[in-house]
Amino acid sequence: MSRTDMDDFAVANLSRRGFLKGMAASSVLVIAASWGWREAFAEERKYGADGMEHGWVDDPKVFLALGADGLVTFVCSRSEMGQGVRTSLAMVVADELEADWAMMRVIQAPGDEQRYGNQDTDGSRSMRHWFEPLRRCGAAARQMLEQAAAERWQVPAGECRAELHKVMHVPSGRSLGYGELAEAAAALPVPGRDSLRLKAPEQFRYIGKESTRSIDGADIVNGRAVYGLDPRFENMLYAVVARPPVYGGKLKKLDASAALQVPGVVRVVEIAGSPLPSEFQPLGGVAVVASNTWAAIKGREALKLDWDDGANAAYDSVAYREALSKAARAPGKVVREAGDVEAVFARGGRLVEAEYYIPHLAQAPMEPPVATAWFADGACEVWAPSQAPQVTRERIAERLGIPFGQVKVNVTLLGGGFGRKSKPDFILEAAVLAREFPGRHVRVQWTREDDLQHSYFHTVSVEYLRGALDADGKPSAWLHRSVAPSIGALFGPDPRHENPIELGMGFVSMPYALPNLRLENPEAAAHTRVGWYRSVSNIPHAFAVQSFIAELAAAAGRDHRDFLLELLGPARRIDPHSLGDTWNHGESPTLYPIDTGRLRAVVEEATRQAGWGRELPRGRGLGLAVHYSFVTYVAVVLDVEVRDDGTLVMHRADMAVDCGPQINPERIRSQMEGACVMGLGNTLVSEISFKDGRVQQSNLHDYQVARLPLAPKTIAVHPVMPAGEVPLGGVGEPGVPPVGPALANAIFAATGRRIRELPIRNQLQNWRGA
Numbered sequence: 001m002s003r004t005d006m007d008d009f010a011v012a013n014l015s016r017r018g019f020l021k022g023m024a025a026s027s028v029l030v031i032a033a034s035w036g037w038r039e040a041f042a043e044e045r046k047y048g049a050d051g052m053e054h055g056w057v058d059d060p061k062v063f064l065a066l067g068a069d070g071l072v073t074f075v076c077s078r079s080e081m082g083q084g085v086r087t088s089l090a091m092v093v094a095d096e097l098e099a100d101w102a103m104m105r106v107i108q109a110p111g112d113e114q115r116y117g118n119q120d121t122d123g124s125r126s127m128r129h130w131f132e133p134l135r136r137c138g139a140a141a142r143q144m145l146e147q148a149a150a151e152r153w154q155v156p157a158g159e160c161r162a163e164l165h166k167v168m169h170v171p172s173g174r175s176l177g178y179g180e181l182a183e184a185a186a187a188l189p190v191p192g193r194d195s196l197r198l199k200a201p202e203q204f205r206y207i208g209k210e211s212t213r214s215i216d217g218a219d220i221v222n223g224r225a226v227y228g229l230d231p232r233f234e235n236m237l238y239a240v241v242a243r244p245p246v247y248g249g250k251l252k253k254l255d256a257s258a259a260l261q262v263p264g265v266v267r268v269v270e271i272a273g274s275p276l277p278s279e280f281q282p283l284g285g286v287a288v289v290a291s292n293t294w295a296a297i298k299g300r301e302a303l304k305l306d307w308d309d310g311a312n313a314a315y316d317s318v319a320y321r322e323a324l325s326k327a328a329r330a331p332g333k334v335v336r337e338a339g340d341v342e343a344v345f346a347r348g349g350r351l352v353e354a355e356y357y358i359p360h361l362a363q364a365p366m367e368p369p370v371a372t373a374w375f376a377d378g379a380c381e382v383w384a385p386s387q388a389p390q391v392t393r394e395r396i397a398e399r400l401g402i403p404f405g406q407v408k409v410n411v412t413l414l415g416g417g418f419g420r421k422s423k424p425d426f427i428l429e430a431a432v433l434a435r436e437f438p439g440r441h442v443r444v445q446w447t448r449e450d451d452l453q454h455s456y457f458h459t460v461s462v463e464y465l466r467g468a469l470d471a472d473g474k475p476s477a478w479l480h481r482s483v484a485p486s487i488g489a490l491f492g493p494d495p496r497h498e499n500p501i502e503l504g505m506g507f508v509s510m511p512y513a514l515p516n517l518r519l520e521n522p523e524a525a526a527h528t529r530v531g532w533y534r535s536v537s538n539i540p541h542a543f544a545v546q547s548f549i550a551e552l553a554a555a556a557g558r559d560h561r562d563f564l565l566e567l568l569g570p571a572r573r574i575d576p577h578s579l580g581d582t583w584n585h586g587e588s589p590t591l592y593p594i595d596t597g598r599l600r601a602v603v604e605e606a607t608r609q610a611g612w613g614r615e616l617p618r619g620r621g622l623g624l625a626v627h628y629s630f631v632t633y634v635a636v637v638l639d640v641e642v643r644d645d646g647t648l649v650m651h652r653a654d655m656a657v658d659c660g661p662q663i664n665p666e667r668i669r670s671q672m673e674g675a676c677v678m679g680l681g682n683t684l685v686s687e688i689s690f691k692d693g694r695v696q697q698s699n700l701h702d703y704q705v706a707r708l709p710l711a712p713k714t715i716a717v718h719p720v721m722p723a724g725e726v727p728l729g730g731v732g733e734p735g736v737p738p739v740g741p742a743l744a745n746a747i748f749a750a751t752g753r754r755i756r757e758l759p760i761r762n763q764l765q766n767w768r769g770a
Contacts, residue, residue, distance in 0.1 A: 070179030081414035096138030111389025111409035124730025228385035246693035264295025328464035332522030339516030344477035367415025419532030456531025463544030473556030489526035506541035513569030546741035571597025623746025630730030646764035659729035679739025681706030
């Protein structure tokens with residue numbers, strides 16, 4: 001393309017390295033590698049896709065290829081991990097292109113942000129950041145086809161109209177298929193943005209419709225889809241790694257003689273770890289490289305290893321919880337304040353106090369981490385299920401000491417991600433080992449035990465709340481202390497405080513009408529790798545806030561729903577910056593204020609659909625919770641029965657969701673259903689605990705995730721369409737946070753027993769005698 005053409009397709013850029021330097025200079029450690037917060041820069045702040053490194057691209061010549069057979073190939077730049085992004089983004093392009101869905105196919109882009117724009121798949125933002133660029137991409141390609149037809153027929157372009165994979169000459173009724181026009185259209189310049197004709201919503205063929213089939217569904221069902229485990233190459237090698245059992249530990253002594261006697265073992269290779277903080281670097285350890293995975297695993301079992309456990313050897317979940325609780329009972333760093341809570345507390349009256357505990361969690365994707373790498377002549381190529389191919393390329397180049405342009409990352413499908421596969425430590429292991437075997441492909445395979453014991457865990461948290469009710473049963477004061485180790489400890493000296501992004505996840509951004517409020521963030525040190533987990537810090541903050549509102553309502557003798565709606569106050573649009581939330585999920589506070597009217601609407605819809613207030617038998621109750629996250633509003637009502645032996649029966653979940661305009665309703669519903677089940681697993685059975693610095697869980701028998709009996713018999717998802725025009729929200733993560741507190745509140749409604757400690761597991765046994 002010419003320079004003029006390139007100007008029509010601008011790319012918004014932000015240097016990742018510059019961003020990290022800026023964050024270091026500001027002494028604020030934020031998840032810069034993923035969430036694009038630009039507060040550290042002196043330049044005018046940008047939001048949304050413009051605020052992301054390398055931003056967006058809307059050039060059809062980058063994303064689309066049209067064959068002579070009419071087949072349209074769309075290059076998807078975002079990673080597919082079950083959320084349906086390859087289908088949803090392709091729908092947007094196909095609609096504006098006027099393509100026949102049966103003639104669409106999708107291929108995955110390799111890691112190349114200079115070409116494809118930002119490729120980080122996280123933050124529930126793929127659709128809201130790419131909807132408009134990809135609409136323009138499809139519209140530009142449509143107009144190029146219409147222009148090609150006009151030139152073929154020697155008629156004005158205005159007389160030609162694309163319709164379902166062909167271009168019609170309206171006056172004569174002639175038509176040409178897209179395949180017949182492919183070569184000529186590809187030779188035309190791309191129209192400028194100001195000349196594009198986007199469809200009106202009533203013209204949409206696929207956007208907002210339920211009938212579009214998954215573009216990957218048949219391949220997944222038939223086993224043709226390529227996941228991280230699937231690439232095969234001649235003369236491959238396979239490796240597993242024995243990693244330090246304690247975060248920051250180092251190898252003191254190695255005896256590999258028995259491992260080398262295992263049939264199939266080729267070599268034992270030490271992998272150097274990195275000084276803490278580890279960021280995305282491998283933990284280090286000893287790799288056993290073999291001709292097959294089983295031999296590598298048996299070889300690892302035969303290693304004799306002596307470790308220096310280092311500074312985190314004493315990490316113990318029981319003792320650490322006590323330390324967090326002690327910190328939560330003392331004043332901490334004030335992050336938001338209004339009125340005078342202490343004066344209200346000093347007056348006495350009805351005071352309510354509660355402390356909530358949420359343990360570490362592991363993402364535990366169905367597909368454990370796996371990557372294959374090849375190295376030769378100063379170049380490295382990898383095949384991996386990555387949520388972040390750009391940072392993967394950067395870290396491989398740095399680790400191997402080769403030019404960035406000599407690294408290629410091929411992104412496979414992800415068998416689940418939940419944030420784990422945005423950290424490329426496992427891919428770096430494969431690259432390091434491939435350098436030891438030039439010209440041969442080396443696969444590093446993590447077992448489930450590896451996955452659970454060496455993850456980037458969701459933070460552990462203690463949330464302490466104290467509230468006062470006035471003579472009318474209305475909340476007059478609210479104190480909340482959130483104590484949790486921060487993800488920021490991965491990137492620099494441990495900040496010992498939650499960073500602005502974590503605080504903005506339902507803590508400082510809490511929009512309730514309270515005359516006296518103080519939010520504090522006491523110190524907490526990190527002793528393991530804390531990383532992104534689906535919904536991140538929204539999970540503990542929502543659990544505490546929504547549980548405590550229910551406790552206040554009970555203390556006031558009020559209906560929980562009515563109390564919650566009154567606490568939300570009248571419909572109003574709140575600038576999140578005015579609450580101390582400078583992040584707001586990376587979005588503009590003008591376009592994305594916190595709208596209490598929308599929160600009220602999802603509460604009202606979920607409770608209406610659930611039949612709130614209806615008579616239920618003893619041992620059965622309805623629980624409600626609502627939360628704003630990733631610029632989306634979700635309310636959940638759970639209908640739960642607690643039997644005499646403590647068994648829980650999930651009769652029904654009603655989930656009301658307002659994510660703004662709905663692009664792919666089927667995927668929205670699926671994401672909410674999945675979030676419901678995952679949220680129930682988080683709340684009921686999942687826990688990672690430490691003793692002597694070591695993870696105590698080893699596989700899915702002791703790190704449990706939700707199984708079929710925990711799933712509600714019915715999950716009903718209710719879309720709530722906001723009044724007026726609003727921008728797109730997020731979908732992948734917002735359904736998780738309200739599920740846990742809705743369950744705890746349902747259990748209280750059913751039994752009178754308040755749940756403050758997660759996981760619940762056996763806390764309900766013999767509840768009738770309690």
